[in-house]
Amino acid sequence: xxxxxxxxxxxxxxxxxxxxxxxxxxxxxxxxxxxxxxxxxxxxxxxxxxxxxxxxxxxxxxxxxxxxxxxxxxxxxxxxxxxxxxxxxxxxxxxxxxxxxxxxxxxxxxxxxxxxxxxxxxxxxxxxxxxxxxxxxxxxxxxxxxx
Numbered sequence: 001x002x003x004x005x006x007x008x009x010x011x012x013x014x015x016x017x018x019x020x021x022x023x024x025x026x027x028x029x030x031x032x033x034x035x036x037x038x039x040x041x042x043x044x045x046x047x048x049x050x051x052x053x054x055x056x057x058x059x060x061x062x063x064x065x066x067x068x069x070x071x072x073x074x075x076x077x078x079x080x081x082x083x084x085x086x087x088x089x090x091x092x093x094x095x096x097x098x099x100x101x102x103x104x105x106x107x108x109x110x111x112x113x114x115x116x117x118x119x120x121x122x123x124x125x126x127x128x129x130x131x132x133x134x135x136x137x138x139x140x141x142x143x144x145x146x147x
Contacts, residue, residue, distance in 0.1 A: 009049070011044070017056065019143060024145060025063075026101065029057070030105035032143050032144065033143075034106050058126050060101070074088065106123060
């Protein structure tokens with residue numbers, strides 16, 4: 001009988017990765033970044049432990065949406081008051097708050113519990129190509145670009 005390896009917080013080594021999101025589809029970018037935040041790219045992945053790495057996403061202004069999603073997709077939220085549904089077309093949402101759109105897309109692909117809330121704190125999103133994390137010496141993360 002073999003023992004199953006379980007990662008713990010003392011043995012986890014976290015790396016920093018930087019992703020250039022220019023020209024990438026939003027959903028493909030979000031799913032692959034969420035996978036790195038969870039730690040699924042590591043051999044020591046343990047579902048109930050946060051084994052993921054830090055990720056910096058740059059150039060969110062240049063993220064694309066395929067098809068007619070810019071016109072047909074809406075960012076919806078509710079104020080919890082009667083008739084309080086607020087809708088913003090993604091064309092306007094991406095033009096004004098593209099960093100929030102990328103952040104929310106990635107957050108939606110993480111677990112919906114306390115572990116997911118820990119994982120999303122390791123994400124940094126910037127509209128342009130500048131970030132202030134040079135001291136962490138981030139490595140370039142290779143994202144598969146099939147589109």
